Structures are given as structure tokens and as C-alpha cells.
Amino acid sequence: MPYRAVVSAELAKLFGILSHPMRIRIIEELKKEDLTVGALKDILGITHSAVSQQLAVLRSHHLVVEMRQGRNVFYHLRKPDLAHWIMEGVGFISPDPSEVEKMMSAIESAKSAWGDEKPQAKRKKRGA
Amino acid sequence: MPYRAVVSAELAKLFGILSHPMRIRIIEELKKEDLTVGALKDILGITHSAVSQQLAVLRSHHLVVEMRQGRNVFYHLRKPDLAHWIMEGVGFISPDPSEVEKMMSAIESAKSAWGDEKPQAKRKKRGA
DNA sequence: TATAGATATGCTAATTTCTGCACAAATTCA
DNA sequence: TGAATTTGTGCAGAAATTAGCATATCTATA
Numbered sequence: 001m002p003y004r005a006v007v008s009a010e011l012a013k014l015f016g017i018l019s020h021p022m023r024i025r026i027i028e029e030l031k032k033e034d035l036t037v038g039a040l041k042d043i044l045g046i047t048h049s050a051v052s053q054q055l056a057v058l059r060s061h062h063l064v065v066e067m068r069q070g071r072n073v074f075y076h077l078r079k080p081d082l083a084h085w086i087m088e089g090v091g092f093i094s095p096d097p098s099e100v101e102k103m104m105s106a107i108e109s110a111k112s113a114w115g116d117e118k119p120q121a122k123r124k125k126r127g128a
Numbered sequence: 129m130p131y132r133a134v135v136s137a138e139l140a141k142l143f144g145i146l147s148h149p150m151r152i153r154i155i156e157e158l159k160k161e162d163l164t165v166g167a168l169k170d171i172l173g174i175t176h177s178a179v180s181q182q183l184a185v186l187r188s189h190h191l192v193v194e195m196r197q198g199r200n201v202f203y204h205l206r207k208p209d210l211a212h213w214i215m216e217g218v219g220f221i222s223p224d225p226s227e228v229e230k231m232m233s234a235i236e237s238a239k240s241a242w243g244d245e246k247p248q249a250k251r252k253k254r255g256a
Numbered sequence: 257t258a259t260a261g262a263t264a265t266g267c268t269a270a271t272t273t274c275t276g277c278a279c280a281a282a283t284t285c286a
Numbered sequence: 287t288g289a290a291t292t293t294g295t296g297c298a299g300a301a302a303t304t305a306g307c308a309t310a311t312c313t314a315t316a
Contacts, residue, residue, distance in 0.1 A: 003233070003237040003238055004153060004156065004238065005149065005153075007218065007238040008149045008150075008152035008153050008156065009149045010218075010221040011146075011149075011152050011214060011217055011218065011221065012146070012147050012148055012149045012151075012152055013147075013221070014217055014220055014221050015143045015144070015146040015147040015152075015217070016143070016144075016147035018139075018140070018143040019140050019141075019143040019144035019147050020140055020272090020273090021133065021136045021137045021139075021140040022136075023140075024136035024139050024140055024143075025132060025133075025136050028132065028136065036293075036294085037293070037294055037295090038292090038293065038294085046274095047274080047275075047276090048293080048294070049274080049275075049276080049277095049294090049295085049296090050273080050274065050275085051294095052294060052295060052296080053273080053274085053295090053296085054273095055294095055295095056295080056296080061221070061222050062222040063220065068281090068282090070282065070283070070293095071281070071282045071283060071291095071292060071293050071294085072282095072292090072293065072294085073293075073294060073295095079219070079220060081219070081220075082220055085213075085216055085217065085219075085220070086139060088213055089139055089142055089143070089213065090135065090138075090139065091207070091209070091213075092142055092189075092191065092207060092209075092210055092213070093138045093139065093141070093142050093189070094189050094190040105131070106131035106134045106135050109131040110131055110132065110135040113132070148305090148306090164260080164261085165260070165261055165262090166259095166260070166261085174307095175307080175308075176260080176261070177261090177262090177263095177307080177308070177309080177310095178306080178307065178308085179261095180261060180262060180263085181262090181263090181306080181307080182306095183261095183262095184262080184263085196314090196315090198260095198315065198316070199259060199260050199261085199314075199315045199316060200259095200260065200261090200315095201260075201261060201262090
């Protein structure tokens with residue numbers, strides 16, 4: 001009953017939802033554009049059933065929303081901020097010392113990829 | 129090896145670490161002040177062993193740091209921002225419709241508690 | 257020796273995830 | 287009209303994983 005328990009339980013649930021690499025990947029892709037199950041399947045290289053089920057998990061907590069269009073179902077982030085917030089979490093990860101180097105560059109790439117549509121130039125929105 | 133897989137795997141791991149209410153509670157308490165295992169045990173109402181083990185999980189990803197003082201071991205957040213970032217996650221939770229009301233006020237309380245050191249004396253906000 | 261905490265062990269229980277399959281909805285075309 | 291196709295959902299069941307807890311033991315400080 002204490003609000004702390006309530007809120008921390010809800011947060012824990014949210015974190016549980018996000019504790020799967022594929023679901024993170026999905027959110028990452030969905031940040032760039034709305035996608036169908038089929039498209040995600042190709043991008044992620046897993047079965048369409050698996051994609052659908054991961055989407056069901058995300059949907060169950062209203063992190064994504066479905067929009068039917070003809071025989072396609074496009075998914076998009078209910079709150080695009082989610083992707084941004086997740087990426088901020090990178091500041092708290094601590095990879096193996098042995099892979100710190102690799103991770104650092106991976107993080108750099110990921111940051112620019114999540115921040116912009118394209119990792120390369122094309123957009124010069126980011127100063128400094 | 130694609131950086132996306134690397135980063136999303138690391139993030140998933142981080143989220144996994146945070147997907148337990150008690151660990152969130154611990155972080156919440158640690159945000160306010162450094163605490164010993166014994167103190168946390170009293171606050172959370174669980175055994176000292178359980179506290180210690182949850183701390184071990186948090187420690188394993190360097191989310192908390194231990195500082196020995198005499199025979200006490202004080203824990204504190206390695207990056208205090210963590211608590212702030214976690215609380216922002218509240219924007220993405222979606223409680224049961226039946227408990228939305230309750231949740232909303234709980235969230236309000238939690239926000240002020242996490243935002244400030246002091247939850248403010250005895251608020252009387254609960255109406256219907 | 258007593259206190260504070262960490263760690264090892266063992267058990268249990270629960271959860272998650274995947275594969276394959278069947279089903280449903282929208283579409284296409286004969 | 288209606289059969290076949292595309293697209294996606296959901297279930298069932300197996301399997302792995304794993305997470306959490308309590309007890310008990312071990313270390314370090316005092």
C-alpha cells in the first residue's frame with residue numbers, strides 16, 4: 001500500500017519488459033519509423049511469430065500501439081520519448097573491462113544512430 | 129558484433145538488474161543518503177542476507193559502491209543521476225485501469241519524494 | 257568474542273522464450 | 287462469389303534458464 005512499494009513495483013515491471021535485447025532492438029527500429037511485423041522480422045532476423053510475441057509484450061504495457069492499414073499492421077511507439085530515455089540508460093551500463101574499448105565505440109555509434117536517423121552526416125542538427 | 133546488438137544486450141542487462149522492486153527501493157533510499165546493510169534491512173523489512181544479496185546484484189554492475197567505515201559498510205550510488213533517470217521511467221508505466229487513480233497519486237508522492245529530500249510533512253491529498 | 261556484512265549452497269519456483277501450428281482478417285483475382 | 291494469398295495473432299508445450307530466498311559459514315573490524 002505505501003506508494004513507494006506501488007511505484008517501485010510498477011517500475012520494476014517496466015524494467016522487466018525492457019530487459020530483453022530484441023525488445024530494445026524493436027523500440028530502436030520503431031523510433032526511426034513505423035514498421036510492420038514482417039519488416040521487423042527481416043530486420044531482426046527472427047521468426048514472425050517471435051516478433052509478434054515480443055510486440056505483444058510491449059503492447060501489453062502500452063509501449064507500442066498498433067495501427068492496421070489494409071492487411072498490414074504498423075506499429076509505432078506510443079511515446080517516442082521512450083527511445084530517448086532508454087538511450088540515456090547507456091550512461092549506467094558497465095561492460096566487461098575487457099570489452100570497454102569495443103563498447104565505447106559501439107555506444108558512440110548507437111548514440112548517433114538513436115539521436116539522428118542517420119549515423120553519418122545528412123543532418124546537422126547536433127552542435128557541439 | 130553489430131554495435132546495435134552489443135548495446136541493446138547491455139541495456140537489456142541493465143534493465144534486468146533494475147527489474148526488481150526491492151532493488152528500486154534500495155536505489156531510492158540510497159539517493160537520499162548513504163546507508164548500511166543493517167539500515168536498509170530495517171527500512172525495507174527484509175533479512176540482512178536478502179539486502180546483501182540485492183546489493184551484490186547492484187554492485188555487480190557498479191550501480192552502487194561500498195565504503196567501509198569501521199565495521200560498517202556504507203553504500204552509495206555511483207551515479208546519483210541513476211535515481212533521477214529511473215524516476216523519469218514513471219512516464220512510461222501503465223498501471224491497471226482499475227488502479228489508475230491510486231497510481232496517479234502514488235506517482236505524485238513518489239515524484240516529490242525523489243525530487244526532494246523531504247517528502248513534505250504529512251500531505252492530505254487523498255480524497256475520494 | 258561480538259558485531260556487521262559477504263558469500264556459498266541448496267532448493268524451489270517461477271518465468272521466459274522459442275518453435276510450430278491453427279486461426280482470423282484483409283486482399284486479390286479468377 | 288469464393289478460393290487462395292498475405293499478414294499477423296495466439297496457443298500449446300517443451301526447455302532452458304534463472305531468480306530469489308533462507309540457512310549456514312566465513313571474514314574483518316572492534
